[in-house]
Amino acid sequence: MEIARVFSFLTYPAKNRDNVPEVSGTEIPVRDEKLCRMLNDIYCQADRECNIPIMFVTDGQQNNPVRTEIMRIVSTRRIDAAKALANRLQNATGGQSGMGLFFVCLGTPNAEKIVIARFPADEGIVAEKAEDQLTVQFVEQVFLKSALAYKAVMYKGGDDGDDFWSGHAVDRQVNHGAKSVADYWIVDFLQSDYRSTSQQGTKRLAVALRTAIANAPNANVRHEIAMAAQLARNLNRRQVMTIAEFCDDLHLSEESKRTVVAAVSPPRTLQSRFRFDIGEFTRHISYRSIELDNGAMLSAEIARFEECFDEAVSEVDPELITYSTSGRIVDERLRKVK
Structure with a gap:
């Protein structure tokens, strides 16, 4: 089995409620039995099943408390670290979502992969649970009644991930036509948002830069944006950013940044994070004129x-520039328009 440690917790809907029972949890021994086999399948198949990209929302200082808790679980592999995350889930869960059985699944210490999942808990079975205790037998009894209806998220670190900043989610409980993942699970619990794929985000950036140059209020802004597009290929290929952060990283002036930001379409995607893809960028911005x-x-x-x-700026008039080049003619064309 790929799973090596499994922690399970019974969580209640505690959002806007008083006198909610404490989260109770236990470690599930990893054995070749039905419960562990099913959890192992979820863990192993998460790379394929969890197909909705999400990303932690930062507090402006490149921090996110949920990411910190996830990394603590991965590094310590302790149930008390996992319980902090279970408490967070309980506090984010409203009455409509009901009680749940929450699992934290870890692989070997060097795997740097974590899968968390929530299953609905049958209230009739929960009523039989002894107060403040959670047994493996009880977990099996609840889990096997709802093994196909769950929410899950996978995070990776190391060479296969990006230091746990982004993850992939799935929601097997949503109804047809509903949102792809329940908002309380992504927004309230994980303090995350949906993430653009690297291709989507990079294309949006490239189109915004082209539009911004076309709408630039003056030559200086046009030149700054053009140079930013030229320097973009030097960005760290693993860097995850928003379009506004791209402008900051390339040291655009406030006027140029405002011009680029105004060109982002649709505007709601301005804070969407993505990993820069130089191949996709080149498909949309290949030439400079x-x-x-x-x-x-x-x-x-x-x-x-x-x-x-070669560019030479006049000493008399800084706006007067002489360009020179040399080469063999390989093609000539006549055009109707520029």
């Missing part, structure tokens, strides 16, 4: 623009 007031146009691959053209 400059038009001079004498009617000349210069164009080259964005990565090689500065190699193709």
